[in-house]
Amino acid sequence: MVAMSAVTAHESTELSTVEVRAKAENLEGIAASGSEGVVSSQRLAAVPILRPGEALEMVPGLIVTQHAGDGKANQYFLRGFNLDHGTDFATYLGGVPVNMPTHAHGQGYTDLNFLIPELVDRIAFRKGPYFAEEGDFSSAGAAHIDYFRQMEAGLAQLTLGGNGYTRALLADSPRVADGHLLYGLELFHNDGPWQVEEHYKKFNGVLRYSRGTRDDGWSVSGMAYHGKWTSTDQIAQRAIDSGLVDRFGSLDPTTGGETHRYSLSGDWARRWANSQSKANVWVLESGLDLWSNFTYCTTGCPPGDQFKQAERRLAGGMAASHAMFDRWGSFDVINSFGFQTRADRLHPVGLYATSERQTVSTVREDRVTQRSLGLWAQNETRWTDWFRSVQGLRADAYDFTVDSNIAANSGKADDHMVTPKLSLIFGPWRKTELYLNYGHGFHSNDARGATTRVDPADGVTPVQSVKPLVRTKGYELGLRSEIVPGWQSTVALWQLDSASELLFVGDAGTTEASRPSRRYGVEWTNLYVLADWLGIDADLAWSHARFRDHDPVAGDYIPGAVTTTANIGLTIDHLGPWFGAVRLRYFGPRPLVEDISVRSQSSALANLRVGYKFGQRTQLALDVYNLFDRKVNDIEYWYDSQLASEVAPQSDRHIHPTEPRTFRLTLSHKF
Numbered sequence: 001m002v003a004m005s006a007v008t009a010h011e012s013t014e015l016s017t018v019e020v021r022a023k024a025e026n027l028e029g030i031a032a033s034g035s036e037g038v039v040s041s042q043r044l045a046a047v048p049i050l051r052p053g054e055a056l057e058m059v060p061g062l063i064v065t066q067h068a069g070d071g072k073a074n075q076y077f078l079r080g081f082n083l084d085h086g087t088d089f090a091t092y093l094g095g096v097p098v099n100m101p102t103h104a105h106g107q108g109y110t111d112l113n114f115l116i117p118e119l120v121d122r123i124a125f126r127k128g129p130y131f132a133e134e135g136d137f138s139s140a141g142a143a144h145i146d147y148f149r150q151m152e153a154g155l156a157q158l159t160l161g162g163n164g165y166t167r168a169l170l171a172d173s174p175r176v177a178d179g180h181l182l183y184g185l186e187l188f189h190n191d192g193p194w195q196v197e198e199h200y201k202k203f204n205g206v207l208r209y210s211r212g213t214r215d216d217g218w219s220v221s222g223m224a225y226h227g228k229w230t231s232t233d234q235i236a237q238r239a240i241d242s243g244l245v246d247r248f249g250s251l252d253p254t255t256g257g258e259t260h261r262y263s264l265s266g267d268w269a270r271r272w273a274n275s276q277s278k279a280n281v282w283v284l285e286s287g288l289d290l291w292s293n294f295t296y297c298t299t300g301c302p303p304g305d306q307f308k309q310a311e312r313r314l315a316g317g318m319a320a321s322h323a324m325f326d327r328w329g330s331f332d333v334i335n336s337f338g339f340q341t342r343a344d345r346l347h348p349v350g351l352y353a354t355s356e357r358q359t360v361s362t363v364r365e366d367r368v369t370q371r372s373l374g375l376w377a378q379n380e381t382r383w384t385d386w387f388r389s390v391q392g393l394r395a396d397a398y399d400f401t402v403d404s405n406i407a408a409n410s411g412k413a414d415d416h417m418v419t420p421k422l423s424l425i426f427g428p429w430r431k432t433e434l435y436l437n438y439g440h441g442f443h444s445n446d447a448r449g450a451t452t453r454v455d456p457a458d459g460v461t462p463v464q465s466v467k468p469l470v471r472t473k474g475y476e477l478g479l480r481s482e483i484v485p486g487w488q489s490t491v492a493l494w495q496l497d498s499a500s501e502l503l504f505v506g507d508a509g510t511t512e513a514s515r516p517s518r519r520y521g522v523e524w525t526n527l528y529v530l531a532d533w534l535g536i537d538a539d540l541a542w543s544h545a546r547f548r549d550h551d552p553v554a555g556d557y558i559p560g561a562v563t564t565t566a567n568i569g570l571t572i573d574h575l576g577p578w579f580g581a582v583r584l585r586y587f588g589p590r591p592l593v594e595d596i597s598v599r600s601q602s603s604a605l606a607n608l609r610v611g612y613k614f615g616q617r618t619q620l621a622l623d624v625y626n627l628f629d630r631k632v633n634d635i636e637y638w639y640d641s642q643l644a645s646e647v648a649p650q651s652d653r654h655i656h657p658t659e660p661r662t663f664r665l666t667l668s669h670k671f
Contacts, residue, residue, distance in 0.1 A: 010381035026488060032390050032423040034478015035132055035492040035523060036434045039123040046571045046581050048609045054114040059125045059143055060525040061541035063565050063587050065634040067656040069231030069256055071200050073111035075635055079140050080519035080545035086110030088443055090138035093145045093643050094221050095280035096265050099137045102368050102447040104309035104349050105290055105506050108137045114204055114225035116184050119171060121148045127476045128494060129441025132376040132392030132421050135340060139441040149210040153670035161664035164191035193659050196250040200229035216271040223263045230256040233292055236641050237653040240487045249658045252293040252306060254356045261286040276323045277540045281315040291357050295641040303355035307504060311349040317342035328588035334380040351509045364456035364509040369422040370447050392421040398468055400447035401647030406459055413450035415468035418444050435478035442469050449511050450502030456509045463511050471499045486529040495520035506508055514589040515547040517558055533574035539567040555595030564588035577613040592638035603632035617670045629661040
């Protein structure tokens with residue numbers, strides 16, 4: 001995607017928030033598909049966000065939920081995928097990948113609790129495997145988040161709410177030498193509505209020095225995050241129905257976690273007369289101790305089924321690209337090429353049986369080194385005033401080294417894959433463009449799964465190792481239009497096939513079979529600026545997800561695959577001192593088993609913001625989450641568990657409830 005010009009501070013003072021957002025999110029003549037776009041800082045600033053990860057809900061069709069404590073990575077749903085904690089959706093902040101491969105809890109683990117939404121300049125997103133510079137985890141989509149280099153003013157902010165919610169933020173970007181020093185410091189505490197108080201404490205900070213712009217300048221950024229919490233995991237419905245626990249109760253009050261993430265990164269960009277160069281380098285150190293108990297007593301109580309997943313990670317990588325703007329005969333062309341490389345060292349990554357956070361035994365403990373290299377090249381040619389094409393090719397190579405406490409599960413593995421891409425863009429005609437997209441993508445599997453030979457539970461039972469890289473293939477027909485002045489609309493018809501694969505299950509430390517799948521659907525995204533004080537947006541999505549190898553006994557439905565989602569909002573600004581927003585999010589039902597005999601409930605939630613500006617610098621905002629106090633669930637699963645009073649496991653629905661109506665009051669002052 002060609003980077004958009006930033007909206008200047010002068011424009012933001014002359015135009016309303018609604019108008020600035022419409023200008024920043026218009027990609028006519030820039031986009032290569034109907035399902036890519038930009039979420040502006042104005043949009044994020046205007047909407048109430050319950051958790052930091054919900055910033056990604058501004059990506060059309062993406063739903064963000066939670067099934068455990070808020071210190072844990074969110075669950076993500078998009079295009080008929082239950083993305084778990086991030087598999088098949090790649091996320092970056094300031095050029096640093098957020099997804100964690102070969103993670104203790106889940107492949108592609110995407111923990112965004114270190115995100116500070118007030119500092120986000122923009123989120124550039126793409127969906128589908130059609131873009132040569134997008135690699136691992138990006139088959140369903142990718143989001144590139146970037147912080148401001150320069151804030152319009154410093155910000156001091158305090159938020160208070162029920163259940164012990166307190167959040168303080170201090171941020172500014174003073175001029176230092178010939179650049180700007182952006183700093184942000186966030187302190188956070190929340191107990192939540194849970195009967196076992198969450199005691200989620202977070203320290204979060206960012207420091208960035210930059211000169212120039214995103215396309216012609218450089219920056220160095222340091223980030224630090226530490227979080228600690230007690231978790232209320234999903235609980236069996238029968239335990240609620242029998243009165244054993246409340247909807248907000250817990251069946252194991254000692255679950256929870258502690259995590260940290262420290263990173264240092266630098267980026268550089270230079271705009272030459274007929275070319276553009278970019279590069280970034282990063283290093284991070286992170287760790288996680290996570291105690292969970294989803295099945296309670298299948299191994300007997302005590303000690304119960306609690307387990308700990310832990311890892312200590314040191315990772316680093318870099319990326320560089322160069323684009324050349326040229327003419328081939330009478331055709332304008334852009335030839336781009338680049339590389340991305342990454343290395344992760346986990347020392348160790350482990351799974352342990354525990355009771356009340358005390359280790360009972362080691363299921364498996366591994367030391368893992370994982371390396372990857374991606375090379376890509378792309379050509380964009382403008383053949384006529386109304387037709388251009390983008391054709392690309394990507395090659396990726398991975399190698400894994402696993403040193404396991406079970407000798408049979410140690411070893412080395414490697415894999416490589418070449419993935420072609422093609423986009424045809426027609427238009428614009430009367431502010432309308434048509435897109436045809438085709439491409440192959442992939443995602444990597446957990447390195448431990450690539451070398452596993454025996455079940456770590458007994459050290460004897462043979463298991464099949466996973467393929468390191470799994471291919472995907474996608475198609476899309478898209479339309480982007482502004483036929484009616486002020487109404488930006490995109491439509492995308494898409495299909496994505498995933499090859500047959502095995503999955504490494506972090507909760508068990510072994511592999512599990514999965515079948516080849518096909519997903520297709522339609523997305524319709526709209527922004528309508530009715531006046532300088534009123535904007536309406538509506539993101540609607542429908543998908544169809546099935547396994548491709550028909551099984552009349554088991555069924556062909558994909559558990560957790562969402563069919564319908566909607567995110568509708570109304571933003572009001574520029575009405576004297578008053579401003580506000582209301583948002584409605586619909587999360588449709590999902591099959592919980594392959595024969596669809598059990599389905600989840602749907603949910604519809606409304607959030608409200610009402611605010612008042614005391615002059616140009618100070619404002620007060622009231623956010624109300626779950627406005628109508630709906631008793632619905634954030635997430636639902638169907639599996640076997642055993643309560644302490646039961647003699648055998650039972651299949652049941654396991655739910656994590658949506659938080660009840662919640663009020664938060666925020667006082668903000670710019671200085």
